[in-house]
Amino acid sequence: MLRAASLCVLWASFVLGVPVTKERQKVLLVSFDGFRWDYDHDVDTPNLDQMAKDGVKAQYVTPPYLTITSPTHFTLLTGRYIENHGVIHNMWFNTTTSEKKTYYSTQFVNEWWDNGTLPIWITAQKQGLKAGSLHFPGTASSYQGQVAMMREVEPFLYDYKNETDWHENTDKVMGWFRDQDLDFVSLYFGEPDGTGHKYGPDSPERREMVKQVDRTVGYIRDSAERHGLTKRLNIIITADHGMTTVFRGPQVEQITLSKIPGFRFSDVSFQLLDYGPSGMLLPKPGKLETVYKALKGAHPHLHVYKKEEMPEHLRFSKNDRILPIVLWTDPGYVLNGFFPVQFNKGEHGFDNQEMDMKPFFRAVGPAFHRNLVVGPFETVNIYPLMCHLLGIEPELNDGGNVNFWKNGFIGLSAVAGFLLLVFIVTISHSFLKRKQKNQRQF
Numbered sequence: 001m002l003r004a005a006s007l008c009v010l011w012a013s014f015v016l017g018v019p020v021t022k023e024r025q026k027v028l029l030v031s032f033d034g035f036r037w038d039y040d041h042d043v044d045t046p047n048l049d050q051m052a053k054d055g056v057k058a059q060y061v062t063p064p065y066l067t068i069t070s071p072t073h074f075t076l077l078t079g080r081y082i083e084n085h086g087v088i089h090n091m092w093f094n095t096t097t098s099e100k101k102t103y104y105s106t107q108f109v110n111e112w113w114d115n116g117t118l119p120i121w122i123t124a125q126k127q128g129l130k131a132g133s134l135h136f137p138g139t140a141s142s143y144q145g146q147v148a149m150m151r152e153v154e155p156f157l158y159d160y161k162n163e164t165d166w167h168e169n170t171d172k173v174m175g176w177f178r179d180q181d182l183d184f185v186s187l188y189f190g191e192p193d194g195t196g197h198k199y200g201p202d203s204p205e206r207r208e209m210v211k212q213v214d215r216t217v218g219y220i221r222d223s224a225e226r227h228g229l230t231k232r233l234n235i236i237i238t239a240d241h242g243m244t245t246v247f248r249g250p251q252v253e254q255i256t257l258s259k260i261p262g263f264r265f266s267d268v269s270f271q272l273l274d275y276g277p278s279g280m281l282l283p284k285p286g287k288l289e290t291v292y293k294a295l296k297g298a299h300p301h302l303h304v305y306k307k308e309e310m311p312e313h314l315r316f317s318k319n320d321r322i323l324p325i326v327l328w329t330d331p332g333y334v335l336n337g338f339f340p341v342q343f344n345k346g347e348h349g350f351d352n353q354e355m356d357m358k359p360f361f362r363a364v365g366p367a368f369h370r371n372l373v374v375g376p377f378e379t380v381n382i383y384p385l386m387c388h389l390l391g392i393e394p395e396l397n398d399g400g401n402v403n404f405w406k407n408g409f410i411g412l413s414a415v416a417g418f419l420l421l422v423f424i425v426t427i428s429h430s431f432l433k434r435k436q437k438n439q440r441q442f
Ligand SMILES: [Zn+2]
Pocket: 033, 034, 068, 069, 070, 193, 240, 241
Protein backbone atom coordinates (compact mmCIF):
# COMPACT_ATOMS: atom_id res chain seq x y z
CA MET A 1 0.00 0.00 0.00
CA LEU A 2 2.83 2.37 0.80
CA ARG A 3 4.37 1.77 -2.58
CA ALA A 4 0.98 2.33 -4.16
CA ALA A 5 0.57 5.55 -2.21
CA SER A 6 3.87 6.94 -3.44
CA LEU A 7 3.00 5.92 -6.99
CA CYS A 8 -0.29 7.68 -6.44
CA VAL A 9 1.52 10.92 -5.78
CA LEU A 10 3.61 10.29 -8.85
CA TRP A 11 0.53 9.95 -11.04
CA ALA A 12 -1.20 12.91 -9.47
CA SER A 13 1.73 15.13 -10.26
CA PHE A 14 2.05 13.54 -13.68
CA VAL A 15 -1.31 13.78 -15.29
CA LEU A 16 -3.75 15.38 -12.90
CA GLY A 17 -2.73 18.99 -12.35
CA VAL A 18 -4.73 19.87 -9.26
CA PRO A 19 -6.84 17.85 -6.78
CA VAL A 20 -10.44 17.55 -7.94
CA THR A 21 -12.13 17.69 -4.56
CA LYS A 22 -13.31 21.32 -4.10
CA GLU A 23 -16.03 21.79 -6.70
CA ARG A 24 -17.45 19.00 -8.79
CA GLN A 25 -15.83 19.00 -12.19
CA LYS A 26 -17.46 18.23 -15.49
CA VAL A 27 -16.22 15.87 -18.20
CA LEU A 28 -16.76 15.94 -21.94
CA LEU A 29 -15.67 12.76 -23.72
CA VAL A 30 -15.24 13.31 -27.46
CA SER A 31 -14.61 10.57 -30.01
CA PHE A 32 -13.49 11.20 -33.57
CA ASP A 33 -14.14 7.82 -35.15
CA GLY A 34 -11.05 6.17 -36.62
CA PHE A 35 -8.57 8.95 -35.74
CA ARG A 36 -5.31 7.01 -35.83
CA TRP A 37 -2.62 8.03 -33.30
CA ASP A 38 -0.27 9.45 -35.94
CA TYR A 39 -2.77 11.35 -38.12
CA ASP A 40 -1.32 14.63 -36.89
CA HIS A 41 2.17 13.74 -38.16
CA ASP A 42 1.62 14.69 -41.80
CA VAL A 43 -0.94 17.49 -41.41
CA ASP A 44 -0.75 20.90 -39.76
CA THR A 45 -2.92 20.62 -36.66
CA PRO A 46 -2.55 23.89 -34.74
CA ASN A 47 -5.54 23.23 -32.48
CA LEU A 48 -4.50 19.70 -31.52
CA ASP A 49 -0.98 21.03 -30.90
CA GLN A 50 -2.33 23.81 -28.69
CA MET A 51 -4.45 21.29 -26.78
CA ALA A 52 -1.31 19.23 -26.13
CA LYS A 53 0.48 22.35 -24.84
CA ASP A 54 -2.44 23.17 -22.58
CA GLY A 55 -2.99 19.62 -21.38
CA VAL A 56 -1.97 15.99 -21.65
CA LYS A 57 -1.18 14.07 -24.81
CA ALA A 58 -0.62 10.32 -24.95
CA GLN A 59 1.83 8.90 -27.44
CA TYR A 60 -1.04 6.65 -28.49
CA VAL A 61 -3.67 4.46 -26.85
CA THR A 62 -4.51 0.79 -27.34
CA PRO A 63 -8.14 -0.10 -28.05
CA PRO A 64 -9.66 -3.43 -27.11
CA TYR A 65 -10.04 -6.18 -29.71
CA LEU A 66 -12.23 -6.39 -31.82
CA THR A 67 -11.12 -2.98 -33.16
CA ILE A 68 -14.47 -1.89 -34.59
CA THR A 69 -16.74 0.98 -33.66
CA SER A 70 -19.56 -0.10 -31.33
CA PRO A 71 -17.52 -2.59 -29.26
CA THR A 72 -14.61 -0.18 -28.71
CA HIS A 73 -16.88 2.77 -27.92
CA PHE A 74 -18.70 0.68 -25.32
CA THR A 75 -15.31 0.00 -23.76
CA LEU A 76 -14.74 3.78 -23.48
CA LEU A 77 -18.10 4.07 -21.70
CA THR A 78 -17.63 1.08 -19.37
CA GLY A 79 -13.91 0.41 -18.90
CA ARG A 80 -14.52 -3.25 -19.75
CA TYR A 81 -12.92 -5.39 -22.39
CA ILE A 82 -15.29 -6.47 -25.13
CA GLU A 83 -15.63 -10.09 -23.94
CA ASN A 84 -16.75 -8.64 -20.60
CA HIS A 85 -19.23 -6.00 -21.75
CA GLY A 86 -20.74 -8.22 -24.44
CA VAL A 87 -21.19 -5.70 -27.29
CA ILE A 88 -18.96 -7.97 -29.36
CA HIS A 89 -19.75 -6.61 -32.84
CA ASN A 90 -21.23 -3.66 -34.71
CA MET A 91 -23.90 -6.06 -35.96
CA TRP A 92 -26.56 -7.74 -33.90
CA PHE A 93 -27.18 -11.28 -35.12
CA ASN A 94 -29.28 -14.34 -34.38
CA THR A 95 -27.61 -17.68 -35.16
CA THR A 96 -30.95 -19.53 -35.20
CA THR A 97 -32.74 -17.37 -37.74
CA SER A 98 -29.50 -16.15 -39.44
CA GLU A 99 -30.86 -12.60 -39.11
CA LYS A 100 -28.28 -9.77 -38.98
CA LYS A 101 -28.76 -6.08 -38.38
CA THR A 102 -26.58 -3.27 -39.71
CA TYR A 103 -24.50 -0.96 -37.52
CA TYR A 104 -27.27 1.64 -37.46
CA SER A 105 -30.16 -0.76 -36.79
CA THR A 106 -28.16 -2.44 -34.03
CA GLN A 107 -28.10 0.88 -32.15
CA PHE A 108 -31.79 0.32 -31.42
CA VAL A 109 -31.55 -3.31 -30.24
CA ASN A 110 -31.79 -2.79 -26.52
CA GLU A 111 -30.78 -6.28 -25.41
CA TRP A 112 -27.58 -6.07 -27.48
CA TRP A 113 -26.39 -3.16 -25.32
CA ASP A 114 -28.22 -3.66 -22.02
CA ASN A 115 -26.31 -6.78 -21.23
CA GLY A 116 -25.22 -6.41 -17.61
CA THR A 117 -22.62 -3.65 -17.93
CA LEU A 118 -23.64 -0.05 -17.26
CA PRO A 119 -22.25 2.83 -19.31
CA ILE A 120 -20.96 5.82 -17.37
CA TRP A 121 -24.11 7.92 -18.06
CA ILE A 122 -26.25 5.56 -16.00
CA THR A 123 -23.69 5.09 -13.24
CA ALA A 124 -23.33 8.87 -12.93
CA GLN A 125 -27.10 9.38 -12.84
CA LYS A 126 -27.55 6.65 -10.21
CA GLN A 127 -25.13 8.63 -8.05
CA GLY A 128 -27.04 11.89 -8.44
CA LEU A 129 -25.22 13.38 -11.43
CA LYS A 130 -26.63 14.43 -14.79
CA ALA A 131 -25.40 12.89 -18.03
CA GLY A 132 -25.93 13.33 -21.73
CA SER A 133 -24.82 11.88 -25.03
CA LEU A 134 -24.89 13.00 -28.64
CA HIS A 135 -24.51 10.42 -31.42
CA PHE A 136 -22.17 8.27 -29.29
CA PRO A 137 -22.63 4.55 -30.04
CA GLY A 138 -24.89 3.03 -27.38
CA THR A 139 -26.91 6.23 -26.86
CA ALA A 140 -30.16 4.86 -28.31
CA SER A 141 -30.40 1.95 -25.89
CA SER A 142 -31.74 2.01 -22.35
CA TYR A 143 -29.86 0.32 -19.52
CA GLN A 144 -31.81 -1.27 -16.67
CA GLY A 145 -34.66 0.94 -17.81
CA GLN A 146 -32.66 4.19 -17.75
CA VAL A 147 -31.35 6.41 -20.52
CA ALA A 148 -29.01 9.40 -20.50
CA MET A 149 -30.94 12.46 -19.32
CA MET A 150 -30.15 14.45 -22.48
CA ARG A 151 -29.52 12.44 -25.60
CA GLU A 152 -29.60 12.68 -29.34
CA VAL A 153 -29.32 9.80 -31.80
CA GLU A 154 -28.40 10.60 -35.38
CA PRO A 155 -31.12 10.02 -38.00
CA PHE A 156 -30.90 7.20 -40.54
CA LEU A 157 -28.52 8.06 -43.43
CA TYR A 158 -26.95 10.86 -41.44
CA ASP A 159 -24.15 12.82 -43.13
CA TYR A 160 -21.32 12.29 -40.66
CA LYS A 161 -19.00 14.72 -42.49
CA ASN A 162 -20.87 18.02 -42.31
CA GLU A 163 -18.68 20.55 -40.49
CA THR A 164 -21.57 22.94 -39.84
CA ASP A 165 -23.41 20.12 -38.06
CA TRP A 166 -20.27 19.43 -36.04
CA HIS A 167 -20.28 23.02 -34.79
CA GLU A 168 -24.00 22.95 -34.02
CA ASN A 169 -23.64 19.67 -32.14
CA THR A 170 -20.73 21.09 -30.17
CA ASP A 171 -22.72 24.17 -29.14
CA LYS A 172 -25.67 21.94 -28.25
CA VAL A 173 -23.71 19.87 -25.73
CA MET A 174 -22.03 22.99 -24.30
CA GLY A 175 -25.57 24.31 -23.80
CA TRP A 176 -26.44 21.10 -21.93
CA PHE A 177 -23.47 21.64 -19.61
CA ARG A 178 -24.33 25.29 -18.98
CA ASP A 179 -28.13 25.38 -19.03
CA GLN A 180 -29.02 21.90 -17.74
CA ASP A 181 -25.93 21.69 -15.51
CA LEU A 182 -24.93 18.33 -16.90
CA ASP A 183 -21.84 16.75 -15.37
CA PHE A 184 -20.88 14.36 -18.16
CA VAL A 185 -21.50 14.28 -21.89
CA SER A 186 -20.17 11.96 -24.58
CA LEU A 187 -19.98 13.46 -28.08
CA TYR A 188 -19.31 11.46 -31.24
CA PHE A 189 -18.10 12.49 -34.70
CA GLY A 190 -18.14 9.87 -37.48
CA GLU A 191 -14.92 11.06 -39.12
CA PRO A 192 -12.13 10.60 -40.14
CA ASP A 193 -13.33 6.96 -40.24
CA GLY A 194 -15.55 7.33 -43.31
CA THR A 195 -12.88 9.13 -45.30
CA GLY A 196 -10.20 6.67 -44.14
CA HIS A 197 -12.29 3.73 -45.37
CA LYS A 198 -13.16 5.30 -48.69
CA TYR A 199 -9.86 6.86 -49.72
CA GLY A 200 -7.35 5.13 -47.43
CA PRO A 201 -5.34 6.51 -44.50
CA ASP A 202 -2.55 7.81 -46.74
CA SER A 203 -4.81 9.82 -49.04
CA PRO A 204 -5.02 13.61 -49.42
CA GLU A 205 -8.74 13.28 -48.60
CA ARG A 206 -7.88 11.83 -45.17
CA ARG A 207 -5.41 14.65 -44.55
CA GLU A 208 -8.10 17.22 -45.43
CA MET A 209 -10.49 15.53 -43.01
CA VAL A 210 -7.87 15.67 -40.25
CA LYS A 211 -7.74 19.44 -40.83
CA GLN A 212 -11.51 19.54 -40.35
CA VAL A 213 -11.15 17.56 -37.12
CA ASP A 214 -8.45 19.99 -36.00
CA ARG A 215 -10.65 23.02 -36.72
CA THR A 216 -13.42 21.35 -34.75
CA VAL A 217 -11.11 20.71 -31.80
CA GLY A 218 -10.46 24.45 -31.79
CA TYR A 219 -14.19 25.08 -32.07
CA ILE A 220 -14.93 22.76 -29.12
CA ARG A 221 -12.50 24.64 -26.89
CA ASP A 222 -13.79 28.04 -28.05
CA SER A 223 -17.35 26.95 -27.44
CA ALA A 224 -16.48 25.78 -23.91
CA GLU A 225 -15.04 29.23 -23.28
CA ARG A 226 -18.05 31.06 -24.77
CA HIS A 227 -20.31 29.00 -22.52
CA GLY A 228 -18.23 29.94 -19.45
CA LEU A 229 -17.19 26.34 -18.78
CA THR A 230 -13.38 26.34 -18.90
CA LYS A 231 -12.86 26.43 -15.12
CA ARG A 232 -14.92 23.29 -14.51
CA LEU A 233 -14.88 21.33 -17.77
CA ASN A 234 -12.33 18.64 -18.56
CA ILE A 235 -12.25 17.69 -22.23
CA ILE A 236 -10.97 14.26 -23.26
CA ILE A 237 -10.61 13.67 -27.00
CA THR A 238 -9.86 10.22 -28.31
CA ALA A 239 -11.07 7.61 -30.80
CA ASP A 240 -12.22 4.03 -31.05
CA HIS A 241 -9.57 2.52 -33.37
CA GLY A 242 -7.15 3.42 -36.17
CA MET A 243 -7.06 2.55 -39.87
CA THR A 244 -4.74 0.74 -42.27
CA THR A 245 -4.37 0.57 -46.05
CA VAL A 246 -5.93 -2.43 -47.79
CA PHE A 247 -3.70 -4.16 -50.36
CA ARG A 248 -5.40 -4.14 -53.75
CA GLY A 249 -4.42 -5.39 -57.17
CA PRO A 250 -3.94 -8.64 -59.09
CA GLN A 251 -0.70 -9.51 -57.29
CA VAL A 252 -2.48 -9.70 -53.90
CA GLU A 253 -3.55 -13.19 -52.91
CA GLN A 254 -7.10 -12.54 -51.70
CA ILE A 255 -8.57 -14.49 -48.81
CA THR A 256 -11.84 -16.03 -49.99
CA LEU A 257 -13.20 -18.79 -47.79
CA SER A 258 -15.24 -20.52 -50.50
CA LYS A 259 -12.02 -21.13 -52.46
CA ILE A 260 -10.18 -22.82 -49.60
CA PRO A 261 -9.82 -26.59 -50.26
CA GLY A 262 -11.75 -28.71 -47.78
CA PHE A 263 -13.86 -25.80 -46.52
CA ARG A 264 -17.58 -25.99 -47.31
CA PHE A 265 -20.19 -23.42 -46.39
CA SER A 266 -22.59 -26.38 -46.06
CA ASP A 267 -20.66 -27.32 -42.88
CA VAL A 268 -21.50 -23.94 -41.33
CA SER A 269 -24.89 -23.04 -39.89
CA PHE A 270 -24.17 -19.32 -39.37
CA GLN A 271 -21.42 -16.92 -40.49
CA LEU A 272 -20.51 -13.33 -39.80
CA LEU A 273 -18.19 -12.48 -42.70
CA ASP A 274 -17.53 -9.74 -45.24
CA TYR A 275 -16.97 -7.20 -42.50
CA GLY A 276 -13.37 -6.14 -43.19
CA PRO A 277 -10.66 -8.27 -41.65
CA SER A 278 -12.65 -10.25 -39.08
CA GLY A 279 -15.18 -13.06 -39.12
CA MET A 280 -16.87 -15.64 -36.96
CA LEU A 281 -18.34 -19.04 -37.84
CA LEU A 282 -20.80 -21.38 -36.17
CA PRO A 283 -20.15 -24.86 -37.61
CA LYS A 284 -23.01 -27.34 -37.83
CA PRO A 285 -23.13 -30.00 -35.07
CA GLY A 286 -20.13 -32.34 -35.40
CA LYS A 287 -18.42 -30.16 -38.01
CA LEU A 288 -16.23 -27.96 -35.82
CA GLU A 289 -13.03 -29.94 -36.37
CA THR A 290 -13.66 -30.26 -40.12
CA VAL A 291 -14.15 -26.53 -40.53
CA TYR A 292 -11.27 -25.66 -38.22
CA LYS A 293 -8.78 -28.02 -39.90
CA ALA A 294 -9.74 -26.85 -43.38
CA LEU A 295 -9.15 -23.18 -42.52
CA LYS A 296 -6.20 -23.35 -40.13
CA GLY A 297 -3.04 -22.57 -42.09
CA ALA A 298 -4.96 -22.19 -45.37
CA HIS A 299 -3.57 -18.71 -46.07
CA PRO A 300 -0.39 -17.14 -44.66
CA HIS A 301 -2.28 -13.98 -43.67
CA LEU A 302 -5.38 -15.63 -42.21
CA HIS A 303 -5.60 -16.38 -38.48
CA VAL A 304 -8.01 -19.12 -37.45
CA TYR A 305 -8.78 -19.90 -33.82
CA LYS A 306 -11.22 -21.89 -31.83
CA LYS A 307 -12.88 -19.47 -29.46
CA GLU A 308 -11.41 -21.08 -26.34
CA GLU A 309 -7.88 -21.05 -27.82
CA MET A 310 -7.85 -17.36 -28.74
CA PRO A 311 -4.58 -15.54 -27.96
CA GLU A 312 -4.80 -14.16 -24.43
CA HIS A 313 -3.92 -10.58 -25.35
CA LEU A 314 -7.00 -10.19 -27.55
CA ARG A 315 -9.38 -10.91 -24.63
CA PHE A 316 -11.99 -11.99 -27.12
CA SER A 317 -13.13 -15.40 -25.98
CA LYS A 318 -15.12 -15.48 -22.75
CA ASN A 319 -18.56 -14.47 -23.98
CA ASP A 320 -21.47 -16.60 -25.16
CA ARG A 321 -22.03 -14.28 -28.11
CA ILE A 322 -18.60 -15.03 -29.59
CA LEU A 323 -18.97 -17.89 -32.09
CA PRO A 324 -16.88 -21.11 -31.88
CA ILE A 325 -14.47 -20.18 -34.69
CA VAL A 326 -12.92 -16.71 -34.87
CA LEU A 327 -11.04 -15.51 -37.96
CA TRP A 328 -8.98 -12.44 -38.68
CA THR A 329 -6.42 -11.30 -41.20
CA ASP A 330 -3.11 -9.50 -41.13
CA PRO A 331 -3.11 -5.76 -41.89
CA GLY A 332 -3.69 -5.11 -45.58
CA TYR A 333 -5.90 -8.17 -46.09
CA VAL A 334 -9.65 -8.51 -45.81
CA LEU A 335 -11.77 -11.60 -45.38
CA ASN A 336 -14.29 -12.60 -48.06
CA GLY A 337 -16.95 -15.29 -47.96
CA PHE A 338 -17.64 -16.11 -51.61
CA PHE A 339 -16.26 -13.04 -53.41
CA PRO A 340 -15.28 -9.49 -52.49
CA VAL A 341 -18.35 -7.46 -51.53
CA GLN A 342 -16.69 -4.25 -50.39
CA PHE A 343 -13.79 -2.32 -51.85
CA ASN A 344 -12.67 0.02 -49.09
CA LYS A 345 -9.14 1.41 -49.40
CA GLY A 346 -8.81 1.54 -45.63
CA GLU A 347 -9.90 -0.92 -42.94
CA HIS A 348 -9.76 -1.53 -39.20
CA GLY A 349 -10.74 -4.51 -37.07
CA PHE A 350 -7.23 -6.00 -36.96
CA ASP A 351 -5.22 -7.15 -33.94
CA ASN A 352 -5.12 -4.31 -31.41
CA GLN A 353 -1.35 -4.67 -31.10
CA GLU A 354 -0.91 -3.41 -34.68
CA MET A 355 0.27 0.20 -34.57
CA ASP A 356 -2.19 1.19 -37.31
CA MET A 357 -5.08 0.21 -35.00
CA LYS A 358 -4.06 2.64 -32.22
CA PRO A 359 -6.09 5.82 -31.67
CA PHE A 360 -4.95 9.22 -30.35
CA PHE A 361 -5.61 10.76 -26.94
CA ARG A 362 -5.67 14.35 -25.68
CA ALA A 363 -7.04 15.80 -22.45
CA VAL A 364 -7.31 19.36 -21.23
CA GLY A 365 -9.03 21.04 -18.33
CA PRO A 366 -8.70 22.07 -14.72
CA ALA A 367 -7.80 18.55 -13.55
CA PHE A 368 -5.04 17.96 -16.06
CA HIS A 369 -1.41 18.83 -16.06
CA ARG A 370 -0.25 21.18 -18.80
CA ASN A 371 2.17 20.36 -21.60
CA LEU A 372 2.66 16.75 -20.66
CA VAL A 373 3.22 13.81 -22.99
CA VAL A 374 2.58 10.40 -21.45
CA GLY A 375 3.33 6.93 -22.78
CA PRO A 376 0.75 4.61 -24.29
CA PHE A 377 -2.06 3.06 -22.28
CA GLU A 378 -5.14 0.96 -22.93
CA THR A 379 -8.47 2.69 -23.50
CA VAL A 380 -10.11 0.60 -20.73
CA ASN A 381 -8.37 3.02 -18.36
CA ILE A 382 -10.25 6.09 -19.58
CA TYR A 383 -13.42 5.02 -17.74
CA PRO A 384 -11.92 4.92 -14.21
CA LEU A 385 -10.16 8.21 -14.95
CA MET A 386 -13.49 9.83 -15.89
CA CYS A 387 -15.20 8.40 -12.80
CA HIS A 388 -12.44 9.87 -10.69
CA LEU A 389 -12.82 13.30 -12.30
CA LEU A 390 -16.58 13.16 -11.71
CA GLY A 391 -16.16 11.97 -8.14
CA ILE A 392 -18.28 8.86 -8.66
CA GLU A 393 -17.76 5.22 -7.75
CA PRO A 394 -17.00 3.22 -10.88
CA GLU A 395 -18.63 -0.08 -11.66
CA LEU A 396 -16.44 -3.16 -11.88
CA ASN A 397 -14.09 -2.49 -14.77
CA ASP A 398 -10.89 -3.64 -16.44
CA GLY A 399 -8.93 -0.42 -16.00
CA GLY A 400 -5.62 -0.49 -14.21
CA ASN A 401 -3.41 -3.42 -13.45
CA VAL A 402 -5.29 -6.65 -12.89
CA ASN A 403 -2.78 -7.62 -10.19
CA PHE A 404 -4.20 -4.92 -7.96
CA TRP A 405 -7.55 -6.67 -8.13
CA LYS A 406 -5.97 -10.03 -7.52
CA ASN A 407 -4.03 -8.78 -4.52
CA GLY A 408 -7.22 -8.40 -2.53
CA PHE A 409 -8.10 -4.83 -3.37
CA ILE A 410 -11.66 -5.73 -4.31
CA GLY A 411 -14.33 -4.71 -1.86
CA LEU A 412 -12.46 -2.04 0.08
CA SER A 413 -15.16 0.50 -0.64
CA ALA A 414 -13.89 2.93 1.98
CA VAL A 415 -10.80 3.52 -0.10
CA ALA A 416 -12.47 3.26 -3.47
CA GLY A 417 -11.48 6.76 -4.50
CA PHE A 418 -7.94 6.08 -3.51
CA LEU A 419 -7.98 2.80 -5.37
CA LEU A 420 -8.94 4.58 -8.53
CA LEU A 421 -5.80 6.58 -8.26
CA VAL A 422 -3.85 3.45 -7.55
CA PHE A 423 -5.19 1.87 -10.71
CA ILE A 424 -4.39 4.91 -12.74
CA VAL A 425 -0.95 5.05 -11.21
CA THR A 426 -0.38 1.48 -12.21
CA ILE A 427 -1.17 2.47 -15.74
CA SER A 428 1.29 5.31 -15.64
CA HIS A 429 3.87 2.94 -14.26
CA SER A 430 3.38 0.55 -17.15
CA PHE A 431 3.38 3.55 -19.52
CA LEU A 432 6.96 4.18 -18.65
CA LYS A 433 8.01 0.60 -19.17
CA ARG A 434 6.13 0.23 -22.40
CA LYS A 435 7.30 3.59 -23.65
CA GLN A 436 10.89 2.39 -23.59
CA LYS A 437 9.89 -0.84 -25.32
CA ASN A 438 7.83 0.86 -27.98
CA GLN A 439 10.49 3.35 -28.85
CA ARG A 440 12.56 0.45 -30.06
CA GLN A 441 9.72 -0.90 -32.12
CA PHE A 442 9.10 2.21 -34.19
ZN1 LIG B 1 -15.09 3.40 -35.69
